[in-house]
Amino acid sequence: MQLYVDSANINEIRHAASLGVIHGVTTNPSLLAKEDPNVDVKQRILEIYQTVGGHLSVEVISTDTAGMLKEAEGILSWFPEATIKIPMIEAGLSAVKELSRQNIPTNVTLIFSPTQALAANNAGASYVSVFLGRLDDLAQDGVQVVEEVCEIWDRHGLESQIIAASIRHPMHILQCAKAGADIATVPYKTLIQSLKHPLTDSGLQSFLKDYEKMQAEKAKLLGNV
Numbered sequence: 525m526q527l528y529v530d531s532a533n534i535n536e537i538r539h540a541a542s543l544g545v546i547h548g549v550t551t552n553p554s555l556l557a558k559e560d561p562n563v564d565v566k567q568r569i570l571e572i573y574q575t576v577g578g579h580l581s582v583e584v585i586s587t588d589t590a591g592m593l594k595e596a597e598g599i600l601s602w603f604p605e606a607t608i609k610i611p612m613i614e615a616g617l618s619a620v621k622e623l624s625r626q627n628i629p630t631n632v633t634l635i636f637s638p639t640q641a642l643a644a645n646n647a648g649a650s651y652v653s654v655f656l657g658r659l660d661d662l663a664q665d666g667v668q669v670v671e672e673v674c675e676i677w678d679r680h681g682l683e684s685q686i687i688a689a690s691i692r693h694p695m696h697i698l699q700c701a702k703a704g705a706d707i708a709t710v711p712y713k714t715l716i717q718s719l720k721h722p723l724t725d726s727g728l729q730s731f732l733k734d735y736e737k738m739q740a741e742k743a744k745l746l747g748n749v
Contacts, residue, residue, distance in 0.1 A: 525700065525701040525705055525706065525707065525708060526546075526547040526548070526706065526707045526708075527545055527546050527547065527697075527707070527708055527709075527710060527715065528546055528547060528548040528549055528550050528579065528687075528707055528708070528709040528710070529541075529546050529549055529550075529709070529710060529711075529712055529715055530549075530550045530551070530555070530689070530691070530709045530710055530711050530712075531549065531551065531555060531711065531712045532551040532555040532556045532558070532559045532563075532568065532572075533559055533712065534568065534571055534572065534575065536712035537549055537572055537575055537576060537712075538575050539712075540576075540712060540715060541575050541576045543719075545715075545719075546576065546578075546715075547578045547579065547707075548576065548578040548579030548580060548707075548709075549572050549573075549576050549578075549579070549580050550579075550580075550581050550609075550631075550653075550687075550689070550709040551569075551572070551580075551581070551583075552583050552609070552633070553583060553585060556568065566602055566603075569582055569603060569606075570602075570603060573603070573605065579607060579707075580603075580605070580606060580607065581606070581607040581608070581609040581631040581633075581651070582599050582603060582606045582607070582608060582609060583609035583610075583633065584596060584599075584608065584609065584610060584611075584619075587611070587613065587615060588615050589615045589616075589618040589619045589622075592610060592615065592616065592619035593619055593622060593623070596608045596619070596623060596628065600628065607629040607630065607631050607650060607651065608623060608628060608629070608630050608631070609630070609631045609632075609633050609653075610623075610630055610631070610632050610633065610649075611632075611633055611634050612632050612633065612634045612635050612636075612640050612643075612644060616632065617632075617643060617644065617647040618647075620632060620644065620647040620648055620649050621647045621648055623648070624647065624648025624649070624650075625648070629650040629651075630648070630649050630650050630651070631649070631650065631651040631652075631653055631687070632644035632647075632649040632651070632652050632653065633653045633655075633689070634653070634655060635652055635653055635654045635655065636654070636655055636658070636659055636669065637669060638669060638672045638673050638676055641654060641673045641676075641684075641686070642676060642682075644684065645677075645682050645683070645684040649684045650684060650685065651684060651685045651686075651687050651707070652673070652684045652685070652686055652687065653687040653689040653709070654666075654669060654670050654673055654686065654687065654688060654689060654705075655689050655690035656669060656670055656688060656689070656690055656691070656692075656696060656700070657689075657690035657691060657692040657696065658690045659690075660692065666690070666696075667696070667699045667700070667703065670686070670688050670699075670700050670703045670705055671703040671704075673686055674686060674703045674704035674705060677704075678704065685706040685707060686704075686705045686706050686707070687705070687706070687707045687708070687709055688700035688703075688705040688707065688708040688709070689708075689709050691708055691709065691710045691711065691714055692714070693714060693717075694714060694717055694718035696708070696714075697710060697714075697718055
């Protein structure tokens with residue numbers, strides 16, 4: 525399962541990219557606004573892509589099909605490698621169908637049920653983003669939805685790649701990998717948390733302490749020669 529970092533913070537993205545563990549980035553208007561309400565969106569998107577390469581979805585903000593298609597055309601004019609992120613609404617499905625006809629990659633976002641994921645796939649989506657954390661927030665089982673989507677995909681051989689989105693903690697990453705998701709897009713802090721373990725830290729300290737002890741003993745022996 526590939527890992528994307530879900531962020532608009534260029535320093536976080538650079539650090540995640542330097543670790544060699546991510547294959548792409550997802551972001552959205554909320555994340556961009558959180559970093560800087562006055563951010564130049566085009567400049568930030570291109571900066572992110574130059575840092576990481578790979579997959580980068582750019583979200584439209586229109587809620588009608590014609591508006592989405594016009595926005596997609598505009599985005600591709602300054603960022604030809606973009607995957608166009610479309611909301612899971614009826615007008616969005618129509619836009620996905622048309623963009624798919626033009627061989628333009630799309631990522632259908634804000635999916636909360638297997639039937640929504642299936643509809644997005646049938647419209648021609650390249651990626652379906654299933655939001656499990658937000659389901660958990662409402663006392664629903666988000667991981668189960670991802671599992672059901674993966675089961676449908678396996679049974680019918682569907683082509684859209686499944687993105688597990690709205691990841692809240694490292695266990696979500698593990699559970700989505702076991703379910704069979706193609707990608708998990710993970711907030712920076714959660715990604716870094718998933719790389720750590722207290723036994724790794726204590727083991728490293730033990731190794732370093734033993735090495736220092738060995739060097740001290742060696743220096744002592746040499747001093748006695």
